[in-house]
Amino acid sequence: MVDKLRGAVGGYLHRVAAVRVPHVTLAEDARPLVPRWPFPVFAAVLVLLNLPVYGFSLGYGPAAIPASLLLAAPVAVARSRPMLGWAIGLIPLIVFLPVHRLLFPETMTPFPWLANQLAAHLPVIYLVALSAPRVICYPAVLITMIAGLSAIPQGFGYSASVVIQGGVIWTLATVLAVVLGRTRLQRRDATIQLAEEQSQLRVLEERTRIARELHDVVAHHMSVIAVQASTARYRIPTERSAEVDREFQSIGAAARTSLQELRQVLEVLRGATPPTPALADLPKLVESTRAAGVPVRLIMDQAPEPRPDLQYAAYRIVQEALSNVVRHAPAAATTIRVTDDHGALAVEVINDPPATPVRSGPGGHGLTGMRERAASIGGTVQAGPTDAGGYRVAALLPLSVPNPEGRS
Structure with missing residues (x-):
């Protein structure tokens, strides 16, 4: 004292x-x-x-x-x-x-x-x-x-x-x-x-201007990809298998989804509040990943329905983890589990080792983004290789709202 x-x-x-x-x-x-x-x-x-x-x-x-x-x-x-x-x-x-x-x-x-x-x-x-x-x-x-x-x-x-x-x-x-x-x-x-x-207002205005220009550039190229993928079966004279047609359809769907998300980002910068993905959208995400050649299995067993910000964080963590699988372990079998764990939502993405080694590119910000997203709602993310040679991303997100002052 x-x-x-x-x-x-x-x-x-x-x-x-x-x-x-x-x-x-x-x-x-x-x-x-x-x-x-x-x-x-x-x-x-x-x-x-x-x-x-x-x-x-x-x-x-x-x-x-x-x-x-x-x-x-x-x-x-x-x-x-x-x-x-x-x-x-x-x-x-x-x-x-x-x-x-x-x-x-x-x-x-x-x-x-x-x-x-x-x-x-x-x-x-x-x-x-x-x-x-x-x-x-x-x-x-x-x-x-x-x-x-x-x-x-x-x-x-x-x-x-x-x-x-x-x-x-x-x-x-x-x-x-x-x-x-x-x-x-x-x-x-x-x-x-x-x-x-x-000063902050000027920075935000400049970011919005850059975002609009970036949206115009990227949206143009994505639109071209979507149109080309949708019309490829009519422009290619040779015989094609049903699998090739499905691949073109998947590319077109992915391009259209990317365009939609670009518009949502631009709406956020303009002050709008677009709809956010939730756990109910995970099956669509899994289907698009399967179309990219990654066999994915989804296991969901959570109740009651988590609050929206937690669902959004869980969706983005799974999305980023699957993106890493597509880049670093293509065609590797992947399992997604979303379950309750003693008052928290447990999100786990585990993939097997890739069939063929993939050369690693420069490090990105995916894992950092996942950790920051989880920390913003009081959760944690652990990531690392498995004993079998694959990779595991595990997030634990509290179902209750964290108290920033630590009071009961």
Whole structure:
């Protein structure tokens, strides 16, 4: 418990020390939201103005030099280290009044709301509000308010109305500086968010344009394939077997199916919601794979009917696994099992070794896509060679909706 508390405090202090003035945008070379040069200039002006105030009006004499430097130091530091400037700025709020009463009781009391101190206080609290996250900014402002208002009960030797009025003015000025800082930070964040959304919109528009062009090109070639496969039996003068005719019909059907899926992809990019395949469509997928020369056996035993997103994921996993069989193990006997497995849908695709070795091409993204699709609904995919020399793809997809927060 102590270690956790120490770690939490250490992490919080690290975040406090890491506070910096933000930039206009998230780019590393972007200009800062607040320029640097005004703060050292203003700090120097404060020193020059406070030297006669503390040296003559308040009777500090030579002590006016450290007093003036202490009052101006937070302004000089806050632009580079906002929270360090804030911490230094607490010292005059807490120390000036009791020390002055002890050493210079006969002169005017330097209340925090006097102009010379208020001018040094407001830029620092503004930078804190502009730079720090809420979890750091608001506690810092609260501590500042307590430290500043603690001067009110120490000043009742003077007119109570004047002291309270000064405290109210100081409080309102502090709140105004915080509001201005937070407002500017929120406006900057909103501008960045709008720019990001516009950038994403441009990317999506470009993807849609590319998809349309790709659809036109691919659809043209697929249409040619479908037409040629459908008319081949009329254009080829020689005798053909029924098996050859069925092969041409299968090629035409596959081309038309591909055209339909291309249109669905384009509709998705345009914002439409096309119908998604489900487990009931697996027999059609199996038939098209058989027509490609792969003997496939389908075993389905699942109940109750899974939810649509799970069915879609299972269908795509089977489709990708069969595509891998066609590419890497043509004509290899393949078995598909879709069954219940203790609250999950088990999908398994196993193929025998190919009759003739197939040269492996460059690796694709099929297995990665299957794993990502399964992970999106809380499932897993395992893939690898079997002892018999074939290949096995096994997915386990939970029937219940996964809870992202891990709550019961």
